[in-house]
Amino acid sequence: MDLGALVACFASPACVVTQASSGLIVGLLLFLVAAGLTLIFGVLKIVNFAHGTFYMLGAYIAYSVLQATNSYGLAVLAAAAAMAVFGVAFERFLIARVYGGNVLMQLLICYAVVLIFDDLVKLIWGADFHAMGMPEAFQRAPIFIAGGVVPPFYAGLIVLSLCLAALLGLGLGFTRMGKIITAAAQNPQMVAALGINTTALFALVFGLGGGLAGLAGALAAPVRSLSPGMGFSILIESFIITVIGGMGSIAGALLTAIGYGLLRGFGTIGFPLFTDELIYAAMILVLLLRPSGLFGREIV
Amino acid sequence: MNGFWRDSGVALAALVLLLGAPLAFSSPAFEDFIIRLSALALFATSLNLLVGGSGMISFGHGLFYGFGAYAFALLMQRTTLSLASAVLLTLFLAALVALLVGAVCIRLKTIYFAFVTLAIQMLFYSVIISWVSLTGGDQGLQGGIPRRVIAGIDINQQGHLYQFCAVLLVAGLFAMRHITASPFGMTLRMIRDNEARAAFLGIPLWRPKLAIFVLAGVFAALGGILASLFVSGAYPEFADWPFSGQAIFAVMLGGIDSFLGPLAGSAILLALNDIFTRLTEYHGLVQGVVILLFALGLRRGVLDFLRVLPGRGEVASR
Numbered sequence: 001m002d003l004g005a006l007v008a009c010f011a012s013p014a015c016v017v018t019q020a021s022s023g024l025i026v027g028l029l030l031f032l033v034a035a036g037l038t039l040i041f042g043v044l045k046i047v048n049f050a051h052g053t054f055y056m057l058g059a060y061i062a063y064s065v066l067q068a069t070n071s072y073g074l075a076v077l078a079a080a081a082a083m084a085v086f087g088v089a090f091e092r093f094l095i096a097r098v099y100g101g102n103v104l105m106q107l108l109i110c111y112a113v114v115l116i117f118d119d120l121v122k123l124i125w126g127a128d129f130h131a132m133g134m135p136e137a138f139q140r141a142p143i144f145i146a147g148g149v150v151p152p153f154y155a156g157l158i159v160l161s162l163c164l165a166a167l168l169g170l171g172l173g174f175t176r177m178g179k180i181i182t183a184a185a186q187n188p189q190m191v192a193a194l195g196i197n198t199t200a201l202f203a204l205v206f207g208l209g210g211g212l213a214g215l216a217g218a219l220a221a222p223v224r225s226l227s228p229g230m231g232f233s234i235l236i237e238s239f240i241i242t243v244i245g246g247m248g249s250i251a252g253a254l255l256t257a258i259g260y261g262l263l264r265g266f267g268t269i270g271f272p273l274f275t276d277e278l279i280y281a282a283m284i285l286v287l288l289l290r291p292s293g294l295f296g297r298e299i300v
Numbered sequence: 301m302n303g304f305w306r307d308s309g310v311a312l313a314a315l316v317l318l319l320g321a322p323l324a325f326s327s328p329a330f331e332d333f334i335i336r337l338s339a340l341a342l343f344a345t346s347l348n349l350l351v352g353g354s355g356m357i358s359f360g361h362g363l364f365y366g367f368g369a370y371a372f373a374l375l376m377q378r379t380t381l382s383l384a385s386a387v388l389l390t391l392f393l394a395a396l397v398a399l400l401v402g403a404v405c406i407r408l409k410t411i412y413f414a415f416v417t418l419a420i421q422m423l424f425y426s427v428i429i430s431w432v433s434l435t436g437g438d439q440g441l442q443g444g445i446p447r448r449v450i451a452g453i454d455i456n457q458q459g460h461l462y463q464f465c466a467v468l469l470v471a472g473l474f475a476m477r478h479i480t481a482s483p484f485g486m487t488l489r490m491i492r493d494n495e496a497r498a499a500f501l502g503i504p505l506w507r508p509k510l511a512i513f514v515l516a517g518v519f520a521a522l523g524g525i526l527a528s529l530f531v532s533g534a535y536p537e538f539a540d541w542p543f544s545g546q547a548i549f550a551v552m553l554g555g556i557d558s559f560l561g562p563l564a565g566s567a568i569l570l571a572l573n574d575i576f577t578r579l580t581e582y583h584g585l586v587q588g589v590v591i592l593l594f595a596l597g598l599r600r601g602v603l604d605f606l607r608v609l610p611g612r613g614e615v616a617s618r
Contacts, residue, residue, distance in 0.1 A: 111591065
């Protein structure tokens with residue numbers, strides 16, 4: 001516990017900028033994962049326990065594509081596309097078989113998928129940690145804002161994720177497909193009765209969520225080490241975010257994820273040992289006072 | 301009361317069989333298997349008190365298993381308590397922890413309940429990993445369990461440990477059977493099937509739910525104590541999520557609607573794991589495939605499956 005350091009940091013704009021930028025990328029990466037989780041929950045009423053696996057696979061695929069083609073843009077696109085397809089396949093072949101059934105069966109299937117792909121990753125890429133390294137396009141001098149250092153990759157990641165968040169929010173609110181998804185979250189039977197193919201819609205939502213998680217994995221790869229268990233910790237964190245923000249709320253996920261990231265960013269200076277505990281405590285508090293989450297009213 | 305005498309008879313017969321087995325044939329591998337089974341089966345059956353018996357899907361039940369193992373091992377290492385008092389004190393502490401966790405969790409519904417219990421378990425896990433001076437961190441708690449011979453029982457000897465585990469397994473299962481068969485257990489099944497109706501009948505929902513959460517935590521801790529005796533210490537894996545997942549699988553594999561389902565599931569799971577680990581280092585892969593085949597093919601536990609074989613008709617839940 002070193003609150004003095006924290007106060008000193010807040011007094012200096014340079015420190016604030018540096019910590020805020022590293023906190024923001026933590027939060028925004030988590031948002032991309034949590035957005036898929038919360039979207040899938042909102043529409044399908046399923047918590048995709050295997051969501052971390054999408055993130056992990058996205059990171060590993062980006063790693064391999066970057067090595068093969070030397071193009072980071074291609075690597076990110078490939079990871080997102082592959083995980084979108086994987087999400088659709090996962091929903092069609094596995095999850096669709098246990099709809100309306102026992103929650104336990106859904107959990108069990110996801111648990112099996114996590115086990116299988118953790119081991120497959122070990123089999124293909126090995127059990128050791130991998131580092132992707134910074135893509136060449138971002139190997140340039142850092143940006144200085146008010147004396148604080150922001151690596152160019154961080155800046156790119158922050159801008160890209162915020163754009164994606166805006167796109168997601170606008171897409172859900174103002175496009176035809178977005179309105180159908182919002183309606184399906186409210187009442188899927190009614191949507192189906194109106195002649196909309198909800199089977200395809202559910203697969204699409206899973207694909208979208210999977211693609212977002214794969215994208216997050218690919219974006220995280222340059223700044224995180226890759227290991228077979230990396231999906232699980234992100235799953236727990238993004239679950240905490242969806243709970244605090246309100247299951248099914250994209251805006252809630254965004255605000256909570258940013259808050260979470262900033263807490264982490266500044267927490268490493270002020271109270272490095274208690275950050276985890278503080279976040280768990282926040283979640284428990286929210287659940288006790290407002291079980292639907294801070295922004296849980298709106299669906300999707 | 302008939303059921304009670306029948307269960308007592310079954311329990312007694314099982315106990316005689318288990319304790320007599322080493323006299324008929326001496327097999328360390330068999331004893332080893334039963335010791336591990338006793339820990340897992342107590343844990344899985346206690347989980348099923350929540351999952352099958354009350355409709356509360358806990359994904360963080362491993363918290364109590366891990367807590368039992370660590371608390372017991374630490375009590376034995378750091379105090380001079382006797383074996384029995386260390387066991388009892390551990391169970392008491394586990395009850396307190398379960399009371400605290402349950403008070404937070406029981407208001408939550410299905411998925412929320414599952415994931416918040418999981419999150420609390422992971423919090424406990426991260427405390428184990430980071431509090432190195434007390435728990436040994438990710439290396440696990442080393443140093444063994446000091447031997448204390450009581451009434452001629454020396455738990456550091458495998459034969460005695462086997463008897464100790466066999467007795468506690470049967471006693472624990474019998475106690476849990478009694479809980480499920482009691483009016484209290486019936487109340488919980490009513491809450492599971494229709495919360496609103498139970499509330500209309502004037503049942504304060506939180507009371508039986510919290511009570512069963514605490515009881516399940518205590519029996520899980522008992523399983524943890526046996527595990528701690530088996531490995532002579534405690535490992536963070538006990539409180540890690542894959543272990544909770546395994547227990548859920550054991551429960552599902554055996555059948556959530558049969559009291560002995562989790563026991564059967566634990567035995568099958570342990571046997572499968574022993575075979576997989578011998579065959580390949582990628583046992584997670586094989587296990588995952590087995591779970592998928594099971595979840596998509598069989599769709600219900602082995603014992604539940606046997607009970608609804610054609611010709612016997614649908615059996616009412618327990």
